[in-house]
Amino acid sequence: MTQQTTSWLRQTFIGVASVAFITGCSTLPGGGEHQDTQQSTGTAAVEFDALYQEGKYNARGVGPTRWLADGSGYTVLESADDGGHHIVRYHPQTQRTVLVNAEDLRPDNNSAPLKVADYSWADDGNKLLIFTNTKRSWRTHTLGDYWVFDLSTKKLQQLGGNAEASTLQFAKFDPQATRVAYVMNNNIYVENLSSSRITQLTKDGSDTIVNGTFDWVNEEEFFLRDGFRWSPDGSSIAYWQLDTEGTPLFTMINNTDELYPTLKQFPYPKVGETNAAMRIGVMPAQGGDTTWMKVPGDPRQNYLVRMQWAGNSSQLLIQQLTRSQAVNTAFLANAKTGSVQQLLQEVTESWAEYVDDLQFIDNGESFTWLSERSGFRHIYVVQRDTGRLSTVTRGNWDVIEVLQINEKDGWVYFIASPETPLERYLFRASLDGSGKLERLTPDQPGTHSYQLSADAKYAVHTFSNVETMPIVDMITLPEHKSIRVIKTNDDAQNAFDKLKRGAFEFFQVEAQDGLKLDGYLMKPADFDPSKEYPIVYYVYGEPWGQTVANSWGGERFLFHTYLTQQGYLVASVDNRGTRSPRGFEWRRSIYKNLGVVTVRDQHDALQAMLDRWDFIDEDRVGIWGHSGGGSQTLNALFRYPDAYHAGMALAPVPDLTLYDTIYQERYSGLLPEAADSYRETSAITHAENLQGDLLLVHGTGDDNVHFQGSERLVNELIKHGKQFDYFAYPNRTHGISEGEGTTQHLRTMMVEFLKQNLPAN
Structure with a gap:
């Protein structure tokens, strides 16, 4: 895409405003048509130093936004010169007001301002709860210090008395904002703000x-x-x-x-x-x-x-x-x-x-509910006395996410994409069950997300597609009229637009039973259809991810762009069972068949692509994935050894019995009755079939997918005399990202592995 095209798209994004009305929509997901993008006229190469050290292509959104209950606007964190943060209110139209100055957040005259990790407002907007000095509990930063700032008195008050630093969790105001409750050392406490008296509730x-x-x-x-x-x-x-x-x-x-x-x-x-x-x-x-x-x-x-x-x-x-x-x-x-x-x-x-975001309405007489009982995920209203359900949305498409239930105006606002599972749009439906449905997002293919004001009159709107980094603007609803642009990522977008890139296209192929699968294909910049090229597949394949979507792909997309510059085709296909809005049967069809049906679909897609495109070299096929994608990479190499010639498995689960109860039992069943299924669906069972080249990578500090699994796989491969490449990152967790230079080191190793084992020339 040229800079001129990007400029046109931005102008279109800012200027377009329309409301589409849909009644009784029943379009089957996956039926949408997608045009190929134009080949880039850029000449620049993706440089790993610029990507991983300089942040040249980093696209950033807006920090945590909080809509105020009184409708006066929303607040965001803005960096101050002294290293702290201002908390700034923006009126939806134009007005900017600094509500809390970083200078007000100094614990004393000799201290630096608090670095705000997160914050929340009391219902009346007069007090602010600040979360700072955070550290990890398990995988997320939920431990830290909490302070209360009173906007009327400018008083800054630390909670917890003489508690050790970074030991409080989940502090929240009571409805009257006179007390704060929090967790400390696995007990619950309540602190009175006026007296600082702390009551330990559990002991x-x-x-x-x-x-x-x-x-x-x-x-x-x-x-x-x-x-x-x-x-x-x-x-x-x-x-x-x-x-x-x-x-x-x-x-x-x-x-x-x-x-x-x-x-x-x-x-x-x-x-x-x-x-x-x-x-x-x-x-x-x-x-x-x-x-x-x-x-x-x-x-x-x-x-x-x-x-x-x-x-x-x-x-x-x-x-x-x-x-x-x-x-x-x-x-x-x-x-x-x-x-x-x-x-x-x-x-x-x-x-x-x-069901998340369940809300009681009608003075508590009923509540909203999400259910897949129709075969698709839809919104219902449940009568609390009888449990009787009334349908709010209907059709052969999924409600992806409920954003807000506005009982006063009688609407529920949600994200859906009835025409194609690759995109995301804002809809609203009447809560009274009349079936009235409106699409509020204009006709602009891509992914749209929203943060709605309490009255749903305004929203912070973020748009992206495969070639457009996130653009954030303020809109009015229901007109979807843009008031002002908040963030555009122009510098990063311009750097991306200068890259030498081949064509990108979405496509569909059929699995062996006729089910259509969505995919994308990235071609080298100097692509010649008369030549044959090696192809590298990116896979996730499990129920918590969707790899094929019309949205900005971030670092992974730029890494794949680098591979195309080295002469590789790059592709991804969403097999059945992935988190795609294509209905109950699509998502549940992999029950007790992870690693079997999932990789069969991937192999079917490969065969269909080889039949369709002569420029894919069937003797140079690679695949890679992380976490669940690492597991599917192993399954592809072990189950279809003649089809896949090189694979890179990052932080995989080779033996499904080694993963946690909640995730794995949900998709694979309970022991002991499902023991045979666990054995068959685990990649380690089929390790003796490895023929191609394997790069196995894991962090030794992975508390999620334990390093133990890769060690067991290593032993199994050794037992069968299989040679492979193996790299352990000391003390890195599941993302394999901690430590200076880690991500660049990992991606460089992957590139060198491909060049050695799946050469592009």
């Missing part, structure tokens, strides 16, 4: 009893981190308690940071092992006894995946998944007595989805 927190937060596996797989909720009237706190006693401990060794090796242990339930017991209780916010909710079922054989106050201060809505995750049950619980009643169930033969 049994320990290494194995966890109050108000979660263990490793629940944080990673259910995104459960913040484990307590203020009641709407501020009188009570509902919270999770976990008992990890009996969950096996995983031990990691760090050989690099000290003179002698150090060990780290944490509860990590692998497939078939003992989970933590979970229960939910309610206690008075001033302290007292906990009332435990009497949710039925063995607490170690069920998951309490979501909990919230049920539109009042006397009941909770709790979602419980069975250990197999085939059934999700919604319970209404009495906060005073602990008694529960079942409202509804989602029952499948594979796995059910829990």
Whole structure:
């Protein structure tokens, strides 16, 4: 794409405004047509120093934005000259006001301003809660220090009394903003802001009893981190308690940071092992006894995946998944007595989805719900007394994400893409079930995301596509009229536009059963259709990723652009089971077949592409992936050794029984009944079939996909006399990114491996 084309696209983005109305849309996903992009007229080469050290192509969005409840605008963090942060309010139209100056955030005259990692506002907008000095708990930075800033008095107050630094978690105001509750050392505390008096609510927190937060596996797989909720009237706190006693401990060794090796242990339930017991209780916010909710079922054989106050201060809505995750049950619980009643169930033969952003409406008489019971993910309204569902959206397409439920105006706002699974657009539907549906995003192919104001009159809108870095603007709704551009990434975009690039195209091919699969193909800049080229496939292939999408691809896309400059074709295909909005059957078809059906689709796509395009050299086919993609890379090499000649597996799971209960049992079933399936679907079982060249890479400090799995694979390959390349990054975690120069080193190694084993010339 030329700079002139990019300029035109930006002008189109800023100037276009339209509203499309859809009624009874039933277009099958995957049917959209995509035109090839034009070949770049640029001449510049991708240089790894510029990409990984200088950040020349880094595209940045806007920092965490917070829409104010009073509708006066949104706030963002802006860097100050002294290293701190201003908190600035922007009126949706034009006005900019510094609400909190970095100078106000100095703990004392001799201290530097606080470096704000995150922040939240009290409901009345007069107090600010600041999160700083953070560190990791498990895989995310949830530990840190919290400060309260009062805008009226300019008073800055640290929470926690004499607590050690970086030990507080999940601090939040009560509804009246007179107290703050937080977790410290697995116990819940409430601090009075006027007196600084701290009340310890739970006293049994320990290494194995966890109050108000979660263990490793629940944080990673259910995104459960913040484990307590203020009641709407501020009188009570509902919270999770976990008992990890009996969950096996995983031990990691760090050989690099000290003179002698150090060990780290944490509860990590692998497939078939003992989970933590979970229960939910309610206690008075001033302290007292906990009332435990009497949710039925063995607490170690069920998951309490979501909990919230049920539109009042006397009941909770709790979602419980069975250990197999085939059934999700919604319970209404009495906060005073602990008694529960079942409202509804989602029952499948594979796995059910829990519901985020559930909202009570009609004065608490009903609530919103997401379900795949029609074969596609749609929005419903549930009557709390009867559990009866009313349909809000319908059709052969998926609701991808619910953004906001605006009961006052009678709309629910959500992301969907009925015409093609490759893109994302904003829609709204009438909550009354009348079937009224409006597409608000204009006709601009690509990926659109939104942060809506409380009244849904404005939104921070971000747009990108495969050749356009994120552009952020402020829009009005429902007109989708652009008021002003917030960020364009012009410098990085201009640097990208100067790169020498070949054509990029989306395509579809059929699997052996006729199912259409989406893919993309990147060609070398000096592409000659009369020649044959080696091809490198990028794969993920598991239910938590979609690789083929019309959105900006970041570092990985630029790395692939580099490969095309070296003379490689680069392709990716989304096999069935990936997180593509193509319906229930698409996503569930890989149940108990990870590594089998997934890679069969990849191989089918390869064969179809070889039949379609003579310029692909069938004797020079490579594949690579990270995490689940690393697992699929191994499966491709081992199951189809004649088709794939080189593969690079980064942080893979060669033996599925080594991964955690929640993720792997969801997709592969329970032991012991699924033991044969685990054996067949694990790549390590088929390692003796390796014929091509393999590069195996793992971080020894990976607390997610353990280094243990790659070590077992190494032993299996050695047993069968298979030669391969192997690299262990000391003390790196799952992303293999920590440490100066790591990412560039990894990508350089991958390039050298391809040039040696899959030469482009």
